[in-house]
Amino acid sequence: xxxxxxxxxxxxxxxxxxxxxxxxxxxxxxxxxxxxxxxxxxxxxxxxxxxxxxxxxxxxxxxxxxxxxxxxxxxxxxxxxxxxxxxxxxxxxxxxxxxxxxxxxxxxxxxxxxxxxxxxxxxxxxxxxxxxxxxxxxxxxxxxxxxxxxxxxxxxxxxxxxxxxxxxxxxxxxxxxxxxxxxxxxxxxxxxxxxxxxxxxxxxxxxxxxxxxxxxxxxxxxxxxxxxxxxxxxxxxxxxxxxxxxxxxxxxxxxxxxxxxxxxxxxxxxxxxxxxxxxxxxxxxxxxxxxxxxxxxxxxxxxxxxxxxxxxxxxxxxxxxxxxxxxxxxxxxxxxxxxxxxx
Amino acid sequence: xxxxxxxxxxxxxxxxxxxxxxxxxxxxxxxxxxxxxxxxxxxxxxxxxxxxxxxxxxxxxxxxxxxxxxxxxxxxxxxxxxxxxxxxxxxxxxxxxxxxxxxxxxxxxxxxxxxxxxxxxxxxxxxxxxxxxxxxxxxxxxxxxxxxxxxxxxxxxxxxxxxxxxxxxxxxxxxxxxxxxxxxxxxxxxxxxxxxxxxxxxxxxxxxxxxxxxxxxxxxxxxxxxxxxxxxxxxxxxxxxxxxxxxxxxxxxxxxxxxxxxxxxxxxxxxxxxxxxxxxxxxxxxxxxxxxxxxxxxxxxxxxxxxxxxxxxxxxxxxxxxxxxxxxxxxxxxxxxxxxxxxxxxxxxxxxxxxxxxxxxxxxxxxxxxxxxxxxxxxxxxxxxxxxxxxxxxxxxxxxxxxxxxxxxxxxxxxxxxxxxxxxxxxxxxxxxxxxxxxxxxxxxxxxxxxxxxxxxxxxxxxxxxxxxxxxxxxxxxxxxxxxxxxxxxxxxxxxxxxxxxxxxxxxxxxxxxxxxxxxxxxxxxxxxxxxxxxxxxxxxxxxxxxxxxxxxxxxxxxxxxxxxxx
Numbered sequence: 001x002x003x004x005x006x007x008x009x010x011x012x013x014x015x016x017x018x019x020x021x022x023x024x025x026x027x028x029x030x031x032x033x034x035x036x037x038x039x040x041x042x043x044x045x046x047x048x049x050x051x052x053x054x055x056x057x058x059x060x061x062x063x064x065x066x067x068x069x070x071x072x073x074x075x076x077x078x079x080x081x082x083x084x085x086x087x088x089x090x091x092x093x094x095x096x097x098x099x100x101x102x103x104x105x106x107x108x109x110x111x112x113x114x115x116x117x118x119x120x121x122x123x124x125x126x127x128x129x130x131x132x133x134x135x136x137x138x139x140x141x142x143x144x145x146x147x148x149x150x151x152x153x154x155x156x157x158x159x160x161x162x163x164x165x166x167x168x169x170x171x172x173x174x175x176x177x178x179x180x181x182x183x184x185x186x187x188x189x190x191x192x193x194x195x196x197x198x199x200x201x202x203x204x205x206x207x208x209x210x211x212x213x214x215x216x217x218x219x220x221x222x223x224x225x226x227x228x229x230x231x232x233x234x235x236x237x238x239x240x241x242x243x244x245x246x247x248x249x250x251x252x253x254x255x256x257x258x259x260x261x262x263x264x265x266x267x268x269x270x271x272x273x274x275x276x277x278x279x280x281x282x283x284x285x286x287x288x289x290x291x292x293x294x295x296x297x298x299x300x301x302x303x304x305x306x307x308x309x310x311x312x313x314x315x316x317x318x319x320x321x322x323x324x325x326x327x328x329x330x331x332x333x334x335x336x337x338x339x340x341x342x343x
Numbered sequence: 344x345x346x347x348x349x350x351x352x353x354x355x356x357x358x359x360x361x362x363x364x365x366x367x368x369x370x371x372x373x374x375x376x377x378x379x380x381x382x383x384x385x386x387x388x389x390x391x392x393x394x395x396x397x398x399x400x401x402x403x404x405x406x407x408x409x410x411x412x413x414x415x416x417x418x419x420x421x422x423x424x425x426x427x428x429x430x431x432x433x434x435x436x437x438x439x440x441x442x443x444x445x446x447x448x449x450x451x452x453x454x455x456x457x458x459x460x461x462x463x464x465x466x467x468x469x470x471x472x473x474x475x476x477x478x479x480x481x482x483x484x485x486x487x488x489x490x491x492x493x494x495x496x497x498x499x500x501x502x503x504x505x506x507x508x509x510x511x512x513x514x515x516x517x518x519x520x521x522x523x524x525x526x527x528x529x530x531x532x533x534x535x536x537x538x539x540x541x542x543x544x545x546x547x548x549x550x551x552x553x554x555x556x557x558x559x560x561x562x563x564x565x566x567x568x569x570x571x572x573x574x575x576x577x578x579x580x581x582x583x584x585x586x587x588x589x590x591x592x593x594x595x596x597x598x599x600x601x602x603x604x605x606x607x608x609x610x611x612x613x614x615x616x617x618x619x620x621x622x623x624x625x626x627x628x629x630x631x632x633x634x635x636x637x638x639x640x641x642x643x644x645x646x647x648x649x650x651x652x653x654x655x656x657x658x659x660x661x662x663x664x665x666x667x668x669x670x671x672x673x674x675x676x677x678x679x680x681x682x683x684x685x686x687x688x689x690x691x692x693x694x695x696x697x698x699x700x701x702x703x704x705x706x707x708x709x710x711x712x713x714x715x716x717x718x719x720x721x722x723x724x725x726x727x728x729x730x731x732x733x734x735x736x737x738x739x740x741x742x743x744x745x746x747x748x749x750x751x752x753x754x755x756x757x758x759x760x761x762x763x764x765x766x767x768x769x770x771x772x773x774x775x776x777x778x779x780x781x782x783x784x785x786x787x788x789x790x791x792x793x794x795x796x797x798x799x800x801x802x803x804x805x806x807x808x809x810x811x812x813x814x815x816x817x818x819x820x821x822x823x824x825x826x827x828x829x830x831x832x833x834x835x836x837x838x839x840x841x842x843x844x845x846x847x848x849x850x851x852x853x854x855x856x857x858x859x860x861x862x863x864x865x866x867x868x869x870x871x872x873x874x875x876x877x878x879x880x881x882x883x884x885x886x887x888x889x890x891x892x893x894x895x896x897x898x899x900x901x902x903x904x905x906x907x908x909x910x
Contacts, residue, residue: 039389042356043412043516049456050502050515079353083464083477085889086349088872095869118387120358121350151409158390184412184516240527240758264514265506271519274512275527279405279519287406292399 031198032099033107034132035078038125039118039152039161040110043184044143045080051187052266079120090121093128097135105197106136107190111145111152112167114160129164130171138197139177141165142190147179147208148284155288165209179209183281188262189214208284210256215282220252223260226272239294240275249294251280345376345879347825350384352892354461356413357899359804360384361892363820365883370576376827376883380813381820383804383892387899388670392658395794400426400763400786403794404521407782410796411898412516413456416449416508417775418782418796419521425784426523428769430761433608437755438525439601440745441511443617444538445526447598447742448507449515451545453776454685454735455504458553459497462728462893465874465886467494468831470563471839471857474556479864480849487848490864493556500548503541510534525758530749542742543705549739550701554713557732561715564725570838575824582725583718586819586891589680590721592687593802595631595781596620597774598741601748610772617741618734618774621691622676626720628691632677633772636781636797639673641809642666649809653783653795654768673808674797682815683778683802684895685730686722695720699736704743722819724894731896734776765789775799777896800898819891825883831873832862834884 037045076096077089084092096104108129110118118125133139141164144150148163162170165177178197180189193211196203204212217223220230229235230244239248246253252260255278259270272278280290290297350360366379391410395403407422408415420442427433434442459475467475478484478491485492505515511528512518520527528534560582568581578584598617599607606615611630613620620631638656640649646661661667675681689697695717701710713736717726768785778799785793805814826834836858844860846853851863865871874889875882 037358039387041409041412041415041516043409043415046412046456046516049498050505052502079351079358080356081460082353083868083870084873085351085353086874086876086885088870088875089351089353092869113389117389118358119360151406152389152391152394154394154406156394158393159388161389183409238758238760239522240525240529265509266502268506269509269513271513274518274520275529276513276519276522287402291402293402293405294399 032076032096032104033078034076034093034096034104034136035107035109036125036128036132037079038108038110038129038146039113039159040143040145041151041184042080042109044109044146045078047184048142048187048190050265051191054191086121093132097132099135102137104135105138105140105194106132107140107142108146108164109142109185111149111161112164113152117159117161126167126171129167130173133168133171133173133175136175139164139175140190140193140197141177141179143185144181144183144281144286147181147210148286150183150281151287153288177209178203178205178211181210181215181282181284181286182257182259183286186214186259186262186264206256210282214258214262215256217256217258218253219255219257219260219278220246220250223258224252224272225260236275239277245272245275245277247296248277249279249292249296250277251283251290251293251297252278254297255280255282257282344379345881345883347876347878347883347885349876349885349889352889352897354464355893355897355899356411357897358387359892359897359899361820361888363823363825363888365825365878368577372574372576375575376825378820378823378825378888381817382668382806383671383814383816384669392794392796395791397790399789400429400784400791401523403782403784403791404523405517405519407796408517410798414453414775414777414898415516416446416512416518417773417780419518420446421771421773421775421780421782421796422784423521423523424771424773425769425782426771428771429767429784429786430523430763430769431767432524432759432761433604434525435756435759436601436604437530437749437752438757439599439604440749440752441526441528441530441757442521443598443601444742444745444749445508445511445518445520447738447745448504448511448538448542448545450597450738450776451549451735451742452501452504452508452515454731455497455549455553456501457776457896458728458731458735459494460501461896462890463494463497465890465893466560466728468835468861469838469886469890470560470567471835472556472559472563475560476861476864479868483849488846493552496548496552500545503545507538507541510537522758524760525756527758529757530753532750532753535746535750539743539746542739542746546704546739546743549735550703550710550713553732553735554701554710557729561725561729567838571824574837580718582728582890583723585823585887586722586724586727586894587719588682588722588815588819590624590626591676591679591681592621592623592690592722593631593676593681593683593779594618594621594623594687594691595772595774595779596691597688598738601745617737618688618692620772622681623687623690624679624681628694633770635677637675637678638797639675639808640667641673642806643669643672645672653770653781653797654785654793656795658795669806671801671804671806673805673814674802675808678810680805680808680812680815680818681802682722682895683774683799684727685734685776686717686727687778688774689730689733690717697730697733699733700740701736702740704740724890727894731776763789777898778802798898800895803895804897804899816892816895816897819895820888823888823891825885825888827881827883829884830862830871830875831865831884831886832858832871834858834886835861 234243235247236243345365352359362382363378407418463475474493484490508515564581571579596613596616600615622629647657699713783795839857874886
């Protein structure tokens with residue numbers, strides 16, 4: 001993971017994809033994975049299946065995990081992909097519990113609802129979590145729902161969902177959760193985190209327990225390839241137009257993610273690249289704090305009597321434009337602080 | 344009475360429990376356990392329709408995709424069309440095309456992943472067809488035994504297909520580009536070329552590999568029928584006698600003609616769409632009428648009036664309602680139970696005899712038409728899985744026509760904008776891979792006032808309606824054989840006693856029967872009791888029942904009204 005931080009995540013993936021596969025393979029005999037789905041849409045499982053470098057086929061056929069020799073993609077328990085159904089499927093959770101101490105990973109997809117809204121094998125999902133949590137040596141919440149509640153937590157949160165970490169607090173379970181948000185989770189984020197866990201690398205987390213290597217930078221400030229448009233005051237006024245996506249509601253200025261660099265589906269594209277705004281799915285408070293999706297997060301301030309639409313017209317000195325932009329940033333960060341206080 | 348419960352049913356989307364009450368039948372060969380009645384129980388409720396209220400209608404296009412991560416795209420489309428209808432806008436031809444391309448690629452991923460990863464393993468096992476069994480012996484097993492060969496390739500193909508979705512949508516699952524009035528991604532030469540390159544590989548898999556595999560299953564199915572008939576002394580024709588449904592098939596149509604969107608806007612027409620709308624029943628095509636869709640709640644935990652249209656119905660939870668046994672509402676068309684899905688699309692568009700061309704898009708080589716005549720007029724596992732493959736080839740063929748048409752449209756306007764009215768209502772009707780999907784929307788004061796989804800798995804997995812008729816899947820499980828105290832190995836050895844599987848290529852020096860070979864692969868994985876469920880002091884093999892359930896491609900997160908079911 002240190003290597004990752006130094007090199008930048010994208011370079012790490014490109015150069016280390018194959019090495020990663022080997023590395024995971026070397027520790028194969030000692031790791032057990034239990035992948036639970038709560039109030040989920042299964043999008044994170046499908047997203048995981050889009051992994052490249054190593055691809056799912058590589059993971060599936062070459063990288064084996066656990067004394068059972070199960071492929072990593074068929075962890076001891078994983079509803080959407082495992083061969084077993086029903087009673088046998090549930091028994092496999094017990095096999096996971098008996099895995100080598102220190103090497104049992106729990107991956108959670110989906111939020112944790114209140115009693116009665118999500119049941120598996122006659123038991124509430126939260127009871128399943130309570131049951132397995134004591135055995136988990138590492139807990140990874142994959143996707144916005146498992147991290148912070150996500151879409152089903154949208155007001156009025158009809159089923160009372162929350163993220164795994166918050167549920168653990170309520171239930172008095174003292175476990176560190178690694179949060180890998182986005183909607184769905186990015187397969188690279190998960191594969192790299194898993195390998196870091198298995199290789200014993202320390203993963204540095206931010207205050208929301210997100211790995212800093214992926215979520216340590218504001219997309220707008222540090223990573224967005226459309227940033228030069230913003231600095232020159234060229235804005236897309238409508239979805240699909242060229243220019244900075246700020247005015248069509250892009251939440252890049254308050255979203256910590258490396259989407260712009262890493263991209264999705266084999267590093268091909270991401271939301272902003274196809275003319276749409278970022279909707280902030282890597283942040284706590286998604287979706288409510290980021291809606292309406294097509295409305296800018298904050299009013300652009302009028303600096304020196306000029307609105308932002310004038311910035312690009314060249315009537316302002318460069319310094320004035322600089323001040324305006326500074327002002328915008330200031331307002332943004334203040335707004336996001338306010339939001340955090342409200343949480 | 345013995346009740347067998349499978350919970351969770353895995354390799355589907357979401358949390359599904361199936362309960363089957365058994366009865367015994369006596370034949371000259373002995374006494375056998377079959378399903379007398381069945382209940383399908385979804386076990387997750389999130390309440391999308393509740394929290395959508397009060398939001399910007401455009402946000403629904405993105406939020407409703409999160410109903411399901413396996414099939415987000417159709418929700419995006421249905422939602423977008425509902426908003427467009429409420430706003431009174433239509434997309435320009437270029438964006439009808441780009442949507443078709445994005446959704447076409449998505450469709451191929453979905454049908455491929457269902458056919459191979461979700462449904463395939465049981466097909467491979469029961470039909471003695473190694474390419475569809477998961478690659479339990481790794482790369483060596485793939486190379487030397489062909490074990491999991493198609494399964495492994497399907498993983499790569501679904502990824503390629505989703506890369507096309509990402510090219511046009513930003514990412515998948517949950518794309519970002521669908522916007523009322525069009526699509527935000529321009530058809531740049533790079534996008535078109537990158538799509539084309541991937542589509543050639545995808546086409547070859549779909550039109551060559553997938554057809555080879557499904558033909559193998561069709562052939563194996565007849566033999567399976569003979570074997571099971573002789574073992575039980577019953578009339579069982581194979582997979583065409585399994586999972587038999589109602590004979591009523593509903594489709595909303597999918598993939599509009601970009602040159603005639605008026606045809607699409609009237610859902611009773613849609614004659615020029617790639618798959619048309621229709622309400623097939625009693626062996627013939629009937630025109631679809633949107634106003635005949637109703638949802639019934641007599642046996643569901645909701646208070647309020649039953650049998651209302653989606654524009655008028657309410658969603659008022661009432662857990663203590665007497666006589667109710669499910670959170671799922673019961674959607675009915677013209678008061679009847681209808682099956683939805685690929686079979687409904689095929690039969691409403693082409694009738695019961697299908698002929699699909701297979702001409703290579705680059706070389707022009709003709710691989711011969713794929714021809715199939717529906718085996719069971721009421722629908723069956725075989726007809727459903729063949730229909731799914733046929734749909735996939737038809738879409739893969741069409742993708743090249745769409746790409747050809749869009750390649751010169753780079754500079755055309757991609758989105759029709761207007762000042763959005765503060766009130767309006769609309770519906771979006773679109774066939775998702777697993778069947779007819781509808782979103783109904785009422786906008787007031789610029790925000791969502793009412794939102795209702797009636798989704799494919801609600802149709803197929805519905806509980807009994809007000810007149811007591813069970814849902815399509817509940818009906819299809821009746822009379823399914825649940826072999827008593829027979830493991831997968833036992834069943835396979837009974838079906839295929841001959842010792843003809845040579846394991847020496849993977850270092851096991853033996854030639855064994857199919858069941859023993861499977862057991863050798865299952866045992867190290869701890870899966871000897873695969874598909875066995877304990878009930879009444881015995882163990883019942885649920886493999887055939889699981890095949891029937893999975894043939895409907897269940898998607899339980901989609902069945903948004905769904906909650907826990909108590910008897």
